[in-house]
Amino acid sequence: xxTESSKKGYVYRTPPGITKEAVLKLSxxxxxxxxxxxxxxxxxxxxxxxxxxxxxxxxPIDFSKITLFTKPVESQQSDWEKLPKEIKETFDxxxxxxxxxEFLAGSGAQYESExxxxxxxxxxxKQGVIFSSMDEAVHEHPEIVKEYFGRLIPYxxxxxxxxxxxxWSGGTFIYVPKGVKLTMPLQTYxxxxxxxxxxxxxxxxxxxxxxxxxxxxxxxxxxxSSASLHAGVVEIFAKxxxxxxxxxxxxxxxxxxxxTTKRGLAExxxxxxxxDGNLGSGLNMKYPAIIxxxxxxxxxxxxxxxxxxxxNIDAGGKVICIGKNTSSKVVGKGISFKGGTHTYRGLVKVxxxxxxxxxxxxxxxLLLDDISKSNTYPTNxxxxxxxxxxxxxxxxxxxxxxxxxxxxxxxxxxxxxTLIVLGFLSPIVKxxxxxxxxxxxxxxxxxxxxxxx
Amino acid sequence: xxxxxxxxxxxxxxxxxxxxxxxxxxVKLSRTVECIELSSWxxxxxxxxxEEIVLVxxxxxxxxxxxxxxxxxxxxxxxxxxxxxxxxxxxxxPVKRMVFLPADSVALNWMCRNVGKCEIKSDSQKQSQARIxxxxxxxxxxxxxxxxxxYEASSFKLSLDSVNYAESKVRAKAIIxxxxxxxxxxxxxxxxxxxxxxxxxxxxxxxxxxxxxxxxALARGYDKAELFYLYSKGLSEEEARILxxxxxxxxxxxxxxxxxxxxxxxxxxx
Amino acid sequence: MKTLKTESLSVSTGGKKIVDSASLEIxxxxxxxxxxxxxxxxxxxxxxxxxxxxxQVSGRVFLNNEDVSGxxxxxxxxxxxxxxxxxxxxxxxxxxxHLLWNSSKHRFKSSxxxxxxxxxxxxxxxxxxxxxxxEITGFSGGERKRIELLSALLVNPKxxxxxxxxxxxxxxxxxxxxxxxxxxxxDKGILLITHYTRILEFLxxxxxxxxxxxxxxxxxxxELAGKINDSGFEPIINGNS
Numbered sequence: 001x002x003t004e005s006s007k008k009g010y011v012y013r014t015p016p017g018i019t020k021e022a023v024l025k026l027s028x029x030x031x032x033x034x035x036x037x038x039x040x041x042x043x044x045x046x047x048x049x050x051x052x053x054x055x056x057x058x059x060p061i062d063f064s065k066i067t068l069f070t071k072p073v074e075s076q077q078s079d080w081e082k083l084p085k086e087i088k089e090t091f092d093x094x095x096x097x098x099x100x101x102e103f104l105a106g107s108g109a110q111y112e113s114e115x116x117x118x119x120x121x122x123x124x125x126k127q128g129v130i131f132s133s134m135d136e137a138v139h140e141h142p143e144i145v146k147e148y149f150g151r152l153i154p155y156x157x158x159x160x161x162x163x164x165x166x167x168w169s170g171g172t173f174i175y176v177p178k179g180v181k182l183t184m185p186l187q188t189y190x191x192x193x194x195x196x197x198x199x200x201x202x203x204x205x206x207x208x209x210x211x212x213x214x215x216x217x218x219x220x221x222x223x224x225s226s227a228s229l230h231a232g233v234v235e236i237f238a239k240x241x242x243x244x245x246x247x248x249x250x251x252x253x254x255x256x257x258x259x260t261t262k263r264g265l266a267e268x269x270x271x272x273x274x275x276d277g278n279l280g281s282g283l284n285m286k287y288p289a290i291i292x293x294x295x296x297x298x299x300x301x302x303x304x305x306x307x308x309x310x311x312n313i314d315a316g317g318k319v320i321c322i323g324k325n326t327s328s329k330v331v332g333k334g335i336s337f338k339g340g341t342h343t344y345r346g347l348v349k350v351x352x353x354x355x356x357x358x359x360x361x362x363x364x365x366l367l368l369d370d371i372s373k374s375n376t377y378p379t380n381x382x383x384x385x386x387x388x389x390x391x392x393x394x395x396x397x398x399x400x401x402x403x404x405x406x407x408x409x410x411x412x413x414x415x416x417x418t419l420i421v422l423g424f425l426s427p428i429v430k431x432x433x434x435x436x437x438x439x440x441x442x443x444x445x446x447x448x449x450x451x452x453x
Numbered sequence: 454x455x456x457x458x459x460x461x462x463x464x465x466x467x468x469x470x471x472x473x474x475x476x477x478x479x480v481k482l483s484r485t486v487e488c489i490e491l492s493s494w495x496x497x498x499x500x501x502x503x504e505e506i507v508l509v510x511x512x513x514x515x516x517x518x519x520x521x522x523x524x525x526x527x528x529x530x531x532x533x534x535x536x537x538x539x540x541x542x543x544x545x546x547p548v549k550r551m552v553f554l555p556a557d558s559v560a561l562n563w564m565c566r567n568v569g570k571c572e573i574k575s576d577s578q579k580q581s582q583a584r585i586x587x588x589x590x591x592x593x594x595x596x597x598x599x600x601x602x603x604y605e606a607s608s609f610k611l612s613l614d615s616v617n618y619a620e621s622k623v624r625a626k627a628i629i630x631x632x633x634x635x636x637x638x639x640x641x642x643x644x645x646x647x648x649x650x651x652x653x654x655x656x657x658x659x660x661x662x663x664x665x666x667x668x669x670a671l672a673r674g675y676d677k678a679e680l681f682y683l684y685s686k687g688l689s690e691e692e693a694r695i696l697x698x699x700x701x702x703x704x705x706x707x708x709x710x711x712x713x714x715x716x717x718x719x720x721x722x723x
Numbered sequence: 724m725k726t727l728k729t730e731s732l733s734v735s736t737g738g739k740k741i742v743d744s745a746s747l748e749i750x751x752x753x754x755x756x757x758x759x760x761x762x763x764x765x766x767x768x769x770x771x772x773x774x775x776x777x778x779q780v781s782g783r784v785f786l787n788n789e790d791v792s793g794x795x796x797x798x799x800x801x802x803x804x805x806x807x808x809x810x811x812x813x814x815x816x817x818x819x820x821h822l823l824w825n826s827s828k829h830r831f832k833s834s835x836x837x838x839x840x841x842x843x844x845x846x847x848x849x850x851x852x853x854x855x856x857x858e859i860t861g862f863s864g865g866e867r868k869r870i871e872l873l874s875a876l877l878v879n880p881k882x883x884x885x886x887x888x889x890x891x892x893x894x895x896x897x898x899x900x901x902x903x904x905x906x907x908x909x910d911k912g913i914l915l916i917t918h919y920t921r922i923l924e925f926l927x928x929x930x931x932x933x934x935x936x937x938x939x940x941x942x943x944x945x946e947l948a949g950k951i952n953d954s955g956f957e958p959i960i961n962g963n964s
Contacts, residue, residue, distance in 0.1 A: 352650070367662035370634075374659045380670050383650035388673035391655065397662035404775045405812045407796035409826035409874055416797075419825070423816025423858075 014068045020044060023166050026069045030169065035146060036138055043155035043165035050159040061257065066229055068167040068200070124182065129213075130175040131186055134202045137173035144175055148206055152235040152263045152291075160231040161261050164200045168233070171201035176211040176242075185214040185247075185433055201232040205244065207270075212243040216433055218250050218277070229257050230281075236264035238272050240294065247432055249277035249440060254310060256281040268294030268323070275431050276303040277440060278315045279447070287345060289318035292326035292354075301330045302428045307340030307372070308447050316345040316363075316378075321354035321387070332363035333425050336372035337448060346378040350387045357387040365395040366424055368417070368448070418445055457498055457517075458490040467508055471532050474554050478574045478602065482506055482528070491515040491540070502527055509540065516541040516710050528552070533559045541707065543714045550574070557581040562706045566590040566718060573599040577607040584610045586705035590718060591617040591644075591651075599625040599640075606635035612705045613642050616698050617672075619649045626656040627666065634663040644672040645701055695719060725751045725787045727804065727882045727912055732782035734764075734771030741767040743937040744782065749912040751881060754904070754926060756948065757916045759934035760956045765916045766809060768934075769884045773799055773806050786882075801829070805880035807871045809887040814859035819870065822859060827877045844873045847903070864891055872903065882912040889922040901925035920952040935960050 014022040014029075023044050027037045124131060130141060137145050155165035174186065207213055230252065238244045244264065252258055258281035264272040274288035290299030301317035319328045334342040344363045365374040380389045398420050406416035422429075422441055429437050464472075464482055475482065487504035491511040498517050500507075505524040509517070512535030519527075519542070528550040531540050536557045547569035553561050554576065561584070568589060577583040589595065595615075603609055613623060625640050644651045653670035675697060683693035702715055727749050734742035741764040749755045759765050771780045774796045783792045786802055794802070814822070824837060831837040845852060848869040862870060868888055875883055888900055901922055907913060908927065915922075923945065931948045933941040933956075940960060941947065950959060 367659065367664075370631075370661045370663060372662065374657075376657045376668070377654070378656075378670065379652065379654040380672060381650065381652045382644075382646055382672040385646045385648060385674040387646075389653075389671070390673075391653070391670040392667070393655070393657070393669070394665075394667040395657060395659055396665045400776045402812060402814060404770070404773070404777075404796060405808065405814075406822070406826075408773050408800055408806045408808075409822065410797050410800035410829075410878060411822075411825050412797050413795065415825065419817055419821075420814070423814055426816030 016067050017064045018044070018047065018066060018068065018163065018167065022068045026167060026169065029069065030135060031139070033138065033142060035142075039150065039155070040166045043162045046155050047159060047162035047166055050162060053158045053160075061229055069169055124186070127180050127182075128177040129180060129182065130173065132173050134171035134173045134204065135169065137204070141173070141175070144206065145173065145204065148204055148235065148237060149202075150235075152237065152265055153233050153261050158261065160259050161233055164202060164231050164233040164261070167200045168202035169200055171203040171232070172205070172215070172217070173203070174205040174207075174213065174215060176207045176213045178208045179210045180208075181210075181212040182214070185216045187216045187433075199230050201230075203232070203234040205234075205236045205246070207236070207238045207242040207244045209240045210242060211239075214245040214247070216247045216436065218248045228255055230259065232260040232262075234260065234262040236262075236272060238264060238266045238270040238297075240267045241269045242267075243271045245273040245275065246288075247275040247277075247436070249279065249432070249436060250284070251280035251443065253280065254282040258284045258286070260286050262286065262288040263291065264289070264299065265291045265293055266297035266299055269296045270294060271298045271300075273300045274302070274317070275428065276301070276315065276317075277428075277432070278303070278305045278313050279440075279443065280311075281313070282311060284311075284313045284315060286314075287316050287318050287347075289320070290328065291320045291322065292328065292357075293322045295323040296325045297323055298326065299328045301328075301332075302431055303330075303332045303344075304425055304428050305332070305334035305342050305344075306444060306447060307334065307336040307342040309338035309340060311340040312343070313340070314343040314345060316343075316347075317361075318347040319349070319359055320347075321350040321357040321359065324353070324355045324357075326354060326357045328357075328359040330359070330361040330363075331428060332361075333428055334363070334365045334374065335368060335421055335424070335444075336365070336374055337368035339369075339371045341373040341375070343375040343377065344393070346391075347381075348379070348389050348391070349381040350383055350389055352383040355384055355386055357384075357389075359387075359389045361391040361393075363391075363393045364424070365393075366421060367395065367397050368421070414449075418448055421448060457500075458488075459500075460488045460490075461504065462486050462488050468510075468532075470534070471508065471530070471554060474576055475530070475552065478552065478576055478600075480528075480550070480552055480574060489517075491517065506530070508532060511535075511540045512538045514539045514541075516543075518543040518714065520545050522546045530554065531561050535559075539707075541710050543711065544568070545718070547571075553583070553585055555581065555583040558583075560584040560586070562586045562711075564588045564702065564706060564711050564714065566592055568595055568597070569593075570596040571598070573597060574602075575600075575609070575611075576602045577604060577609045579604045580606040582608045585612075587611075587613045588702040588706055588711070589613065589615045590702070591615050591619055591621040591649075594619045595621040597623045597625070599623070601625070601627045601638070601640075603627065603629045603633050603636045603638055605633050607633075608637045609639070611640045614701050614705060615644045615651075616647055616701060617644050617649055617651045618647050621649065622652040622654075624652075624654040624656065625668070626658070627668070629657070629659045629661070629664050629666065631660040634661060636663075637665040639666070640668040642668075642670040643701070645698065646672055646674050647698075725881060725912070726785070727914075728785040728788075729772060730783040730785065732768070732771055732780065732784065734767050734778050734780050736767075736778045741778075741937055742771055745934075745937075745939050747914075747932060747939065747942075749882065749914055749930075751910060751912045752908065753929040754908050754913045754915060755930040755932065756923060756928055757914060757932045757934050757939075758920070758948065758951060758956075759918060760960075761918055763935045764937045765918070765934055766886050767937075769806055769808075769886055769916070772884060773804070800826070800878070800880075803878075803881035805875040805878060805883050807875050807883060807885040807888060809890065811862070811864075811867055812859065817859050818855070819857055819859055820855040823855070823874055823877055826874060830878060840877065841873075844876050847876075848873055849899075865896065868892075868900075872900075876907075880911065882914070883907065884914050884916075886916045887918070888915070889917055889919055892922075897922050898925055918956075920948050923948050933959060 014025045023040050153161045155162040266272045272290050278284050288301055292299055303315050305313045305315050307313040317330045332344045336342040348359050350357045374395050376393050378391050380391050382389045403416050429440055485504050487507045489509045500517050500519050502522045502524050505526050506528045508530045510532050526549040530552045532554040534556045539560045541562045544565045545567050548571050550572045552574045623642050627638050629636050640655050642653045651672045653672055655668035655670050657666055680693050730746055731744045733744050770778050928945045931943050932939050
């Protein structure tokens, strides 16, 4: 379905650089209530005075060149032409229809998805569930937002959360009331929300007592972004006896530097699961964290990383045990090929009061050629005498015996390597909803092409 | 009883290949070196270091203990150019640095306490097998920084088993560079948390695909099932814990040699 | 008659020669048995013929007088040489059906034909249909052997290289494997590797090779197997050197 003929809307654009002027302009465009504007300004001050975090690889950013907010023109047919050839080819191979391609390129037909999205909202609204963009939530549900926004990741947390708090735009807000268990996952179909920027997204999810929800975000199709820095923030509050699963797959184009601070707080008996797919971007740094505050709470982190040519993908997870009888399972699986670098960075900390905690971490990496790299940096801290923290990792190349076995059955070397890699990643991939899993497998297959043999 | 030869030498007087390997590991020494030569069997000979740098050259199977030191700090260099040699060492003095320079199929078995802040550096030569087993009681704050370097076709195994009572840290880093093809490397860290807190960080950096590397870290309190089993065999709580600790500390060491020293330590702890 | 021939095939790994200049020739419709004590490198002969990447091979392999020595593993399979392995392989995340389809799809006009043939073989080998959906991990020894036979039969090969299919089998299972081998023998050439003579009682054997420390020491008929059965390997090997 084609867009209506373009109304050449004017472009809103904040002046370049991260300045008070730019933040105020952004706040004006968003029609922020006073409290949000104040918060942005405080965060800006913090950003300007902070140093870069020490717990991370080197990052080449020139903050003065960053434009905080750009609202794109409605019709951008011409942008399709400007897309890198490899992205256009990928859309072809993944079988994505014309109209969707244009949307993914940040332009054109939003119509179809907007209709579907609205229908979903109507259905769940009947149960009292709120599922909207963060921008809408600030205006329509100020009390809840005000109570939780920044409570888990305050602007003072690190330089990027300060930047995000000052410059955020877009993102998702979800509130699930007490006892409501959603059986179907909530999905934002595309990473680019209607506001168009997607750079400093802010997501806030509150799952009230006894409620359950699975939220899926992201897109396996490669997304081209002209914005080079993506610094998102995701905060999840899982209250007593609730369950929250957050699945993301990111496949940003290689010019993107993707940093997201994601943190979940689990109260008594609550369960939080992060399923994290890191396929794209040139430099990715993402360490979903779970704070097991309540007794008997549980948190799992499943992370897949694929680092190809000129990619440096740094991912992992953090688990902090505060309550008693908490447990956590972290599984990281990474592949690196064509000179890519994959790094697992993890932290497990069992505090003194966190009696009888049980945390196990398994991270495995496959190197597919002799020019790629793999690093693992896990830190495990245990502060009491009746808990268990276990970490196991292995790194290697594809098992020659397995390769030979498949080939002896008539399967070509390239196909055999692909099967082994997909098999390696499958324990995590199968936790994603079916259509994502299928696309993810297709995508990895394509990324590996010509990198084997 | 085998021979022990102790001699003081200037740094320039120690074997050239030792100096080369020390440089490669980034260990710079300039002082007088106390050179201790061990050959064939030595059963528990006690050594009192006089100098801060002690080079222990060994061949064959040897056992020495260091329970007293006259030097302010202690850097131990365990060196062997004889295939299939083993150095068994018991120490209860602070050790600032342990440098392990093995030849093919050489092992270092080290049981220690009061180590303080210790840096372990090791290299494994081309096509060689090297093994380090450390068992340590962290009765006071202990820190181990372990760096291992790996060369082509080498195999390296490091295990560190500990019982912790204080605030301790173990960081073990294995670096496998681009040209180091055919390396296999296993690093296993374990700590039984009797008290205090422990931090275990096994790091790996790999730059080529022709390797097999694994690492593990496990920190926990006593296993309740294990305790229950021993109680059911008539052991008291204290006896059960002592037995479990003993098991942990001796499991990667040749038992006979180290057991009596461990028993002495247990008695001192009471 | 079509033949599979090796000419002075040597197989080494890590600088060590494991198979030393093995020459043998098997025709379609023949069953040859390679016998030798444990650790003599028998499995390595199959790895060598099939070009396992961890091994270096010298000498030649001919399939119907065509030199196939330079061909990679999967092409040897496609040309009609099927290997049936002994040791378990662990391929988590890969479903059996997927593997079977990928290795044999060039033989079938449609996936329906494929499914039909697979079902026939499943029942021939007394395997449950549900096994197709399982990941290739955690199979029992018996399941594993039958799955190996299934995947070999599925591609209707001209030659089968079978490694120790008889180890650990009870008499009944031995008999049923033997009857499958007998029917295969009708139009295929089989090289059966074993260190145990029991299964031979149920088979029609055309040649027996005595193999030790990488070398084919002796070649004979079924009576050679009988000698091995009576006196064990050692006296015959020692009598030979």
